[in-house]
Amino acid sequence: MIVAENITRLYGRFEAVSDVSFTAAAGEIVGLLGQNGAGKSTIMNMLAGSLTPTSGRVYINRKDAARHPLSVKHEVGFLPEVPPLYPELTVREYLRFCCRIKAVHPRDEQRHIDEIMELTGIQEVSRQVIASLSKGYRQRVGLAQALCGNPEILLLDEPTAGFDPKQAVDFRKLIRKLARNKTILFSSHLLSEVQEICDRVLIVHHGKLMLDHPMKQDSGCTSYRLAVAGAPGRVLPPLRQLASVQRVKQVGESSPGITRVTVQTVQDSAFTSQLFTLLSGLNTPILELTPMQDNLEALFLKVTAQSGAGIP
Amino acid sequence: MRAIYHKEIKSYFFTFTGWLFITVYLAIASLIFYLNNVVQRSGDFTAFLSMMGYVWMLLTPVLVMRLFAGEHRQHTEVLLRSAPLPVTAIVAGKYLAAVSVLLIAVFLSFVYPLLVAAYGRLYLPEVLTGYIGFFLQGCAFIALDVMVTSNLKSQVAAAALAFGVNLIVWLASLLSGSANVPALLSRPVAFFSLYDRFVPFLNAQFSPANALYYLLFVFSMLTLATFIITTARNRRT
Numbered sequence: 001m002i003v004a005e006n007i008t009r010l011y012g013r014f015e016a017v018s019d020v021s022f023t024a025a026a027g028e029i030v031g032l033l034g035q036n037g038a039g040k041s042t043i044m045n046m047l048a049g050s051l052t053p054t055s056g057r058v059y060i061n062r063k064d065a066a067r068h069p070l071s072v073k074h075e076v077g078f079l080p081e082v083p084p085l086y087p088e089l090t091v092r093e094y095l096r097f098c099c100r101i102k103a104v105h106p107r108d109e110q111r112h113i114d115e116i117m118e119l120t121g122i123q124e125v126s127r128q129v130i131a132s133l134s135k136g137y138r139q140r141v142g143l144a145q146a147l148c149g150n151p152e153i154l155l156l157d158e159p160t161a162g163f164d165p166k167q168a169v170d171f172r173k174l175i176r177k178l179a180r181n182k183t184i185l186f187s188s189h190l191l192s193e194v195q196e197i198c199d200r201v202l203i204v205h206h207g208k209l210m211l212d213h214p215m216k217q218d219s220g221c222t223s224y225r226l227a228v229a230g231a232p233g234r235v236l237p238p239l240r241q242l243a244s245v246q247r248v249k250q251v252g253e254s255s256p257g258i259t260r261v262t263v264q265t266v267q268d269s270a271f272t273s274q275l276f277t278l279l280s281g282l283n284t285p286i287l288e289l290t291p292m293q294d295n296l297e298a299l300f301l302k303v304t305a306q307s308g309a310g311i312p
Numbered sequence: 313m314r315a316i317y318h319k320e321i322k323s324y325f326f327t328f329t330g331w332l333f334i335t336v337y338l339a340i341a342s343l344i345f346y347l348n349n350v351v352q353r354s355g356d357f358t359a360f361l362s363m364m365g366y367v368w369m370l371l372t373p374v375l376v377m378r379l380f381a382g383e384h385r386q387h388t389e390v391l392l393r394s395a396p397l398p399v400t401a402i403v404a405g406k407y408l409a410a411v412s413v414l415l416i417a418v419f420l421s422f423v424y425p426l427l428v429a430a431y432g433r434l435y436l437p438e439v440l441t442g443y444i445g446f447f448l449q450g451c452a453f454i455a456l457d458v459m460v461t462s463n464l465k466s467q468v469a470a471a472a473l474a475f476g477v478n479l480i481v482w483l484a485s486l487l488s489g490s491a492n493v494p495a496l497l498s499r500p501v502a503f504f505s506l507y508d509r510f511v512p513f514l515n516a517q518f519s520p521a522n523a524l525y526y527l528l529f530v531f532s533m534l535t536l537a538t539f540i541i542t543t544a545r546n547r548r549t
Contacts (some may be wrong), residue, residue, distance in 0.1 A: 010549040050393035052547040073396035086319065088326035100315030101395040145391070298423035 001024050002047060002153060002183060009042050009207075016042045018207040019056070024200075026152075029179045031194035031215075032187035033300060034204035037146035040187040041081050044157045047185070060153060073101065077151035080168040081158050087131035091122055091141055094130060095148060102149035108142025112148070119174065127166040135162035136290075144197065147178075152242035154178065156186035160193060172197050195296045210303045214298075224263045224271070225251075230284035232259045235258045238278055239263070246269040258287065314515060316397075316405025320379070330413050333374050338415045340367050345424040352409050355428045355435065358514050361442040364421075365510055368453040373474035375413055376457040378407045380541075381467040391427050393436065393545060407458050407534055414450045438516035447515020448526040452506050453478060455533035463544050479521040482505055 004046040024030045034040045042193040045051035047058055049069055058065040059276055077260040095113045104112055118142045119122045122290040125133060130141060139162045146154055160168045173186060187227055188194050194201055195215060203211040228235050236259065240248050247264040254288065265271040272289070279286055324330030341364060348359045349371060383389040392402055425439045459476035464470040487493050488501035502508045509526060512519040 044388070048390075048394040050390045052546050052548055070398065072398045073394060076394065078390070078394045080387070080390045082387040084386070086323065086386065086388060088323050089319070093322070097315050097319050098391075101392070101397050103396060104377060157472075246545040 001059075001060055002044070002185060003055040003057075003059040003062075004047065005059070007043070007053040007058060009039075009046060009051065011056045014216055016207050017046070017053075019180050020204070020207075020209045021056075022202055022212055024183050024185055024208060026183050027179060027181070029175065029184045029198045029199065031198035031201040032185060032196055032204060033191065033201055033296075034187070035304065038204045039207040040204055041157055042207075044078070044080070044185070044187060047081075048076055048155050049073050050078070069126065075151050076147065076153045076155060077146035077149065078155045079146040079157060079159055080140050081161070082176060083138050083143060085130045085138055085147070090127055090129050091117070091133075091144075092126045094141065098145045098148040104149050112150070116144045116147045119147065119177075121170065136164060136167050139163060140167075151184075152182055154182050154184045154186075156184065158188060159186055160188065160190065168193070174309070191296045191300060201296065203300060205304045211299070213299065222265050224265070224292040225260075225288065225292055226263055226275075226286070227258060227260045227288035228279060228284050229257060229287055230259055230282065232280075234281075234282065235259045235284055236261070238282065239275075242271070242274050242278060244274050260288075262292065269306055313377055313405040314488065315407075316402055317409050317412075320409030323382075324409065324413050325379075327378070329374060329378055332463045333413060334417045334420065337367065338369055338420060340364075341421045341424065345427075346389050347426065349428060351376065354430075355432045357379045357425060357435075357442055358430075360424070361446050362510075363512050364446060365449055365507065366482065368450050370415075370475070371477040372410075372450065372457050373454040373471040375410045376454060376461055376474055376499075377467045377471035378411065379458065380462050381470040382463050384465040386466065399541050399545070403462070403534050403541065407455065407530075410454045410458070411451055414454060416449065418447050435516075439517045440444065441516050444518065445522070448513075448523060449506055449510045452526045452533075453483050455530040455537075456481070456506075459533040459537040459540070461512070462540045485549055500548055509534040 003019055004022050007017060007020050008015065020039075020043060022030075028074070032040050032043065046053050047060075047065075047249075049065055049072060050168070051059075052066075060075050063072050063075075065072045086097070089097065092113065095116060097110065097146055099109050099112060111121060114123075117126055120143050122137060122140050125137055125141075132139065133141065139159065143156070143159060146156065163171060172193065178184060186197075198215050201211070201213050201215060202209060203213070216237065236248060236250070239245060244265050245263055246266055249262050249264075251260055251262050261270070275289070276286075316500050324333075324342070338521065341360075344360055344363050348354065349357070383392060396526075422443070425436075428434045429436075456477060460477050461470035470523055484501050485505040488498040488505060488508070490498070493501075506529070509522045512522055
């Protein structure tokens with residue numbers, strides 16, 4: 001579990017991160033979105049313990065990072081934006097080094113390294129010197145480094161940078177697999193990636209946390225576009241009465257005898273079955289029923305534009 | 313600490329710095345040996361070791377320049393900062409790796425006394441005492457350079473600063489021996505001088521006090537380096 005409490009970081013007079021607070025629960029995948037220079041990496045560095053906040057507190061699994069820095073660092077695996085690799089070492093030597101600085105027991109070291117290499121798909125380059133690896137493989141070795149010591153919390157700063165599309169798909173699978181027993185916070189420029197993997201998204205802009213938004217992947221959609229062959233006066237009142245419906249809004253130009261609306265429903269509700277029962281009772285055929293995905297891109301643009309800066 | 317030590321040793325010999333240090337050291341040592349011992353047909357190593365003592369001033373910056381600045385250049389600083397590793401372990405591991413390379417160089421330069429022993433008479437206890445002092449002096453210079461470069465981001469700046477500080481140490485020692493410098497100034501400088509402390513070893517006197525001084529100097533410099541790094545890490549702006 002990660003708790004950031006009013007963390008602020010100044011670089012001289014420049015406020016890189018300003019009064020950011022959020023919580024990431026155990027087993028949750030949280031995406032950190034923001035433009036370049038928004039403060040994502042600074043937040044990651046403060047959570048990883050490699051940068052001290054100017055003010056505010058970070059708690060990792062309920063332990064204050066300022067009071068117990070070494071103990072907290074055992075529980076965090078961090079992949080920075082540029083993977084921290086020693087080009088002169090082979091992949092296996094590098095992971096052995098990482099295991100040792102993270103105090104993995106020497107008895108478990110070999111097995112642990114083998115498991116991590118299998119998980120990240122780098123067995124075939126285990127004897128190669130890191131200097132000779134492609135960017136994609138370097139990124140994977142960086143990820144393997146973050147997994148050394150089996151930390152409960154993973155902080156991944158732009159982890160898919162340098163991946164080809166196949167590697168990105170494999171990475172997303174890996175993240176989902178890891179999230180079964182880890183808390184994962186990762187930053188990305190790819191909105192679709194965040195939307196696909198994350199349980200929640202945090203949007204950061206000019207160092208401020210602008211939005212903490214649930215992604216609602218598992219519970220299904222909560223908004224629908226609906227077109228019904230019936231006059232609004234006949235359809236709308238009973239539709240608004242449905243237990244699962246929160247809000248109904250008429251949209252578009254209504255053709256004679258056709259009602260077009262967007263319906264916002266209660267999460268996890270049996271909206272569709274209630275709707276079919278209602279409309280069959282009214283004898284009004286459904287012309288269209290389209291689930292509306294939360295559009296993260298629109299949300300991101302809206303949130304970042306609100307603070308007076310558009311997307312470059 | 314062991315992990316850092318092993319990684320640094322590997323890095324020294326993967327990059328050119330370890331080889332450069334040993335090669336230049338042996339080249340200079342060979343020249344001094346030739347001029348002092350071969351040309352003059354002398355088995356006395358006092359002059360050899362005395363001159364070699366000044367070599368540390370030039371060469372320890374080569375060993376030390378990449379220890380901390382190299383981490384910054386390779387973006388691996390963040391790995392050490394976010395690892396559950398005390399700063400003391402990082403400083404000690406890096407320092408011991410540099411000392412190990414220095415020890416290899418000193419060990420290889422033992423070939424010169426062996427050559428003298430093969431063709432003439434060698435005063436082994438005197439030579440050994442001199443070598444011990446010579447090694448301790450080298451350790452002290454590395455510790456000093458580790459301290460001054462511990463928070464630098466550029467390898468060139470690290471090498472330049474380390475060399476500059478070594479030069480000041482040498483000049484201070486030189487001035488402390490001058491009759492024109494008042495005793496009030498020359499005495500404390502001579503007391504702290506890394507060169508003056510070497511003199512008894514050159515004269516074949518194993519001096520526990522001077523050996524202890526070198527060890528305390530090393531400890532103080534490494535403690536200061538740890539303090540500098542910790543302060544930089546905890547900086548809040």
